[in-house]
Amino acid sequence: MKTASDQYNNEIATAIRDKIGVTIEFEGIMMSETEKLNLMFASGDMPDIVNAPYWGGDTGETAVIKKAEREGRLLPLEEELPKYENLKSVYDIGRVSQAYLDQDIDIFEGHRYVIPMTLGVPGDPNSYTNWCYGVFVRGDVPEALGIDPTTIKTSEDLYNFMVAARDYGFKDINGNDCLVATTFHEGWDYSGYGMNFAEKKVTSYTQLDDGTYTYDALTDAWVERNLFYWRMVNENLLDKECFKCNDNQANEKVGNGTALFASAQYSVVINATKMTGMYDANPEMRYVPVGPLNYADGSSLVQLETSGATGSGVIFFPTTCQNLDAALTWLDYVNSEEGMRLCSYGIEGVTYHFNENNQPRLNDDILERKIAGDTSVDDELREMGIGYMAQVTGDHRYTWWGEKAPGDEANKDPDLAAYEKLRPVEIVEGYPLSALVNGYENYETVSQFAFQGTTMNDYCQRAYFADTEEEARQILKDYQDYLTTQENGMFLDFLEYANEVAKTRDDVII
Amino acid sequence: MNNSAAVISLEKKSKRKEIWKRIKEHKILYLFLLPCIVSLLVFSYYPMYGATLAFKDYKYNLGIMGSPWVGFKHFEDFITSPEFWTVTRNTIVISGLKIIFGFPAPIILALLLNEVKCTKFKRAVQTMSYLPNFVSWVVVVTLMTVVFTPYGGIVNDIRKSMGLEAIFFMGEKNYFYPMVVLSDIWKNAGWGSIVYLSALSGVSQELYEAAIIDGAGRLKCTWHITLPGIKGTIGIMFIFAVGGILNAGFDQILLLQQPANNEISEILDTFTLKTGLNYGRFEYATAIGLFKSVFALVLMSLTNFISQKFMEVGIW
Incomplete structure (x- = not known):
């Protein structure tokens, strides 16, 4: 993360210190979070406050943090947080889901060690960030082919659209040949191309016609979806390099208009074009949304969220924390309206003013530079301490200010704003089956061979590069066999448990 | 008996005295050894306790x-894991290919350079061949990606201009081994040739002169004088290469x-990263590392034994 070069004496740090007497120095990491956490706990060299991912279950960063929790390396918070006005509600149902509490937070003999971050606020759909995932096509492509991209609703429609684009012979802004479809780093997010095969659900479990539950990867639908990706790779529709590319390479392909289709968050696609100035020189190439595709059942695609987070970033305090009270005082303050406004907008009169609705807005000179794409303004604000200190627990920003990030209201890309309406956030109530199954006695073993690591990805991506459909199908079947034969068929036993445990609640969702 | 024991003891004492005397005499020279000894102790021996x-x-x-303590649990986990044979096989195949094709490359390069008479040209070629050694694998692979990409890479552009189809060289299974071996040779052959060039400089010129008088040509000189002359160096380097057979080149x-x-590129080191280190399973990763080391030691001892028997060259 980027911080002010003087973290101690910048305007915001000074204002916070004057107010509560605490100053925090941030240190970003340049390696994988899991590795860093491991290194930190193993060496005992830990900061006072740590912000890390905690997506639930027993994989990745969550596994490391849970190990630290079990081994007494973190400070318990259950008696501390009620003392702080802006932190006392972080465990409220609606902010976090019951499943998150049951499976990942309240599992340490009555102690709670982590503070969930950037949570939606109950009853406030605007508090959820719309990530605007989707498939986007270079604007001149549908124009030239005479296709209305908003009519593309099925995978077959998308496939035919891509074939037509491939055969047309488009060139990028440098006059080079184009490739058809790409993604950003390491295939993120090629799944967008196959969303028409997906069901409208939040877990990796499927309910069969007889009412029983099974795992997605064991279904025919999973095979068909992956065969669709195989077809895309095999017919030169999907960028063969995308599974191993980094964001710089992807930015180049999208920013130069070399990729006709891109699947990721819309803002990421737009940002890639800003780097090359493609939209200014070739406004007709502006990427526009395709569809959005429908779900397999024909319903419209949405951003499905559970009511209350089932995983999140968290803040925790290692036992080496020298002053927990100071740390919590600081976190409490930056989560107050005043503190968060200070961290986000800066100082009234200097960097922002209040509008007629009494909402903070960046001063015009700053806003104009932002709208003009002058990124140096962000550097200047950061040097003042603005923009990196806010550590959000319950996210009230939209309700308080009518915009989540400073400048959003005036600077928001109109295409992005329109797309948010096309693929809105939808909240689903219930207890996810994926959280319920954590109680399986050998869950750690199942988790190791089925959910952790890259095994599924390795098999799937190998299938995409198979020479024939039969070969691809066989590789996918091999993965299904791998799942069901590991540890003497433990996964089948696990699924039996999932079906049994699902009967214990009437609000189970998949 | 007692007398002879006393004599042996006295001999030992006098030998020790002799050694100390020599060390004192050449204390400055021995001082040069100190950084190496310290670095060995700090970086090689001290961390060994971590192998526990x-x-x-x-x-x-x-x-x-x-x-x-959990005994051999992590070794059992590794050996019984479904990936064990695949990963071990891949590691040995890749290292084997590197030994077969990559090991002779610096020797051939050194022999070729040795035959060059124009000193300036020789030095220029030597310098050029050393340079890739200083380029990190990240840069090398990025360059390869740019050169071989099917989307505007120079190699595929040439193929297309010849009416051929673009090939995803970096991604297709059939091209993986050639890519690994050739890039390894490109990067390391020049640097590796230094040892052989230095060994070549020790071969007596008189032998060549005598051979030429006897009517030997360049090839015969190489075969009968040069190669036997650097046999010892080749043997030692080969023993090291075999010892490192389970180090197939992690970053590359x-x-x-x-x-x-x-399916063919997952090697022990990448497997360790994915299944051990990424999940904080330090003990599992260490077990795989120790397995590698023990296997390498056995191989190295075996090669040393064979080398001593047939080539009269060994490292101990």
Whole structure:
């Protein structure tokens, strides 16, 4: 993360210190979070406050943090947080889901060690960030082919659209040949191309016609979806390099208009074009949304969220924390309206003013530079301490200010704003089956061979590069066999448990 | 008996005295050894106590020494894991190919350079061949990606201009081994040739002169004088190469891995990273590392034995 070069004496740090007497120095990491956490706990060299991912279950960063929790390396918070006005509600149902509490937070003999971050606020759909995932096509492509991209609703429609684009012979802004479809780093997010095969659900479990539950990867639908990706790779529709590319390479392909289709968050696609100035020189190439595709059942695609987070970033305090009270005082303050406004907008009169609705807005000179794409303004604000200190627990920003990030209201890309309406956030109530199954006695073993690591990805991506459909199908079947034969068929036993445990609640969702 | 024992003891004492005397005499020379000894102790011997982690159930709060022992559990987990044979086979195949094709490359390069008479040209070629050694694998693989990409890479552009189809060289399984071996040779052959060039400089010129008088040509001189002259160096380098057979080149392979070649490109080191280190399973990763080291030691001893028997060259 980027911080002010003087973290101690910048305007915001000074204002916070004057107010509560605490100053925090941030240190970003340049390696994988899991590795860093491991290194930190193993060496005992830990900061006072740590912000890390905690997506639930027993994989990745969550596994490391849970190990630290079990081994007494973190400070318990259950008696501390009620003392702080802006932190006392972080465990409220609606902010976090019951499943998150049951499976990942309240599992340490009555102690709670982590503070969930950037949570939606109950009853406030605007508090959820719309990530605007989707498939986007270079604007001149549908124009030239005479296709209305908003009519593309099925995978077959998308496939035919891509074939037509491939055969047309488009060139990028440098006059080079184009490739058809790409993604950003390491295939993120090629799944967008196959969303028409997906069901409208939040877990990796499927309910069969007889009412029983099974795992997605064991279904025919999973095979068909992956065969669709195989077809895309095999017919030169999907960028063969995308599974191993980094964001710089992807930015180049999208920013130069070399990729006709891109699947990721819309803002990421737009940002890639800003780097090359493609939209200014070739406004007709502006990427526009395709569809959005429908779900397999024909319903419209949405951003499905559970009511209350089932995983999140968290803040925790290692036992080496020298002053927990100071740390919590600081976190409490930056989560107050005043503190968060200070961290986000800066100082009234200097960097922002209040509008007629009494909402903070960046001063015009700053806003104009932002709208003009002058990124140096962000550097200047950061040097003042603005923009990196806010550590959000319950996210009230939209309700308080009518915009989540400073400048959003005036600077928001109109295409992005329109797309948010096309693929809105939808909240689903219930207890996810994926959280319920954590109680399986050998869950750690199942988790190791089925959910952790890259095994599924390795098999799937190998299938995409198979020479024939039969070969691809066989590789996918091999993965299904791998799942069901590991540890003497433990996964089948696990699924039996999932079906049994699902009967214990009437609000189970998949 | 007692007398002879006393004599041996006296001899030992006088030998020790002799050694100390020599050390004192050449103390400055021995001082030069000190940094090497310290670095060996600090970086090679001191961390060895960490190898005990392979036999422990590691707990953050108990540390390496305090964590409970679990015997060979992690070795069993590794050896019985479904990936064990694939990963071991891949490692040996890749290293084997590197030895077969990559090991002779610096020798051939050194022999060729040795035959060049124009000193300036020779030095220029030498310098050029050393340079790739200083380029990191990240840069090498990025360059390869740019050169071989099917989307505007120079190689595929040439193919297209010849009416041929573009090939995804970096991603197709059939091209993985050639890519690994050739890039390894490109990067390391020049640097590796230094040892052989220095060995070549020790071969007596008189032997060549005598051979030429006897009517030997260049090839015969190379075969009968040069190669036997550097036999010892080749033998020692070969023993080291075999000892490192389970080090197939972590960074190179990790960067060259693609979905299509994953089945043949997963090696012990990348497997350790993915299943051990990424999940905080330090003990499991250590067990794989120790397995590698023991296997390498056995191989190295075996090669040393064979080398001593047939080539009269050995490292101990």
